[in-house]
Amino acid sequence: MIPLALSIHFSFYKWSGGLSKDFIGLHNYSQLIRDAKFWFSFRNNMIVTVLSIIGQLGIAFVLAVILQAKWVKFREFHRTVLFLPVVLPAVVVGFIWNLIYSQDYGILNGVLKGLHLQSWIRPWLDDPKIVIYSVTVPIVWQWIGLYLIIFMASIQSIPAEVYEGAEIDGATGFKKVVYITLPMMYDTLRVAIMLCISGNMKIFDNIFVMTGGGPGNSSTVMAQYAYNTSFGKFQLGYGSAISIGMIILSLGLILLSRRLMGGRTVES
Structure with missing residues (x-):
């Protein structure tokens, strides 16, 4: 709370870090509202956030459902491997994906060349049109494991009798996912979406390591x-x-997501 209070305090001043600072009231905020670079960085955050919600939560949910299937072997091993990227520092993830994306010796372009898809080869981190999407992929990849663990725990908490009753009524695997698994873990999905929004609205490390916000300001996010x-x-x-x-916009998006998802419970 102390750093937050200090940030609010300093935001009312023109201050360069020295002993003296000039009180300017709401001038910084009026400038912020008109700042095109700030809103462009907010747009980049929104792109990362939306793609992360779709990618991280979507892939994690699919994997969680698959790993809960009875026919899956070595379930603990798969879960551990998928969770490993989560414990990697963001700086390490950024350097790894820098190597993957490298135009000269990167694995991605090498694979595309080997598959005779030279028309797909791109300067992934140097093209302003695609760079924000390129830097989002490592973010999605790194955090799938976290939501996988959350979803698996939620699915395991669903009583087996519910699934058994559905099977007796003739429900297939897909219908069980749609009509039982999703409704029963609705509250978990709400929490996961809020975590995803709050995490990606303050994303910094990965993008800073990979592009430094460039080329130009094309991959700059609010934190940077x-x-x-x-x-x-x-x-x-x-x-x-x-x-x-940043805090105000993040809270606004979280409250919006809560309002859109409502307060529905399993009983409803």
Whole structure:
């Protein structure tokens, strides 16, 4: 709470980090509202967040359902392997995917070349049109394992009698997922979406390592814009205002997701 209070305090000042600072009231916030770079970085955050919700939660749910199937062998091994990226530092993940994306010696372009798909080869981290999507892939990949564990725990908490009753009534595997698994873990999905939004609205490490926000500002997100403003330009007052703007927008999206998903329970 202390750093948050200090950020709010500094956001009302024009301050470069020295002993003296000038009180300017809401000027930083009025500037923030008109700041095209800030809203562009917010757009990038939204792209990362939406793709992460679809990718992280979608893939994790599918894998969780598959791993719960009776025919799957070595379930613990698969779960451990899928969870491994979660424990890797974001800096390491960024360097790994830098190597994968490298235009000259990257694995991705090498595979495409080997498959005679040269037309698909791209400078994945140097093309402003696709770079934000390229940096999102490692973020999705890294955190699938976390939501996999959450979903598997939720699925395991569903009474076996419910599935047995559905099988007696003739429900197939797909119908059981749609009409039993999803409704029974609805509250878990709500929490997972909120975690995904809050995590990706403050994403910084992976993108900073891979592109530094470039080329230009094409992959800059809000956290990096606040960092560059505060510690690159030493506009600490305005950087604090950007941070508070991040918090407000993140809370707004979380509240919106709660409102859209409603308070439905299993009984309803």
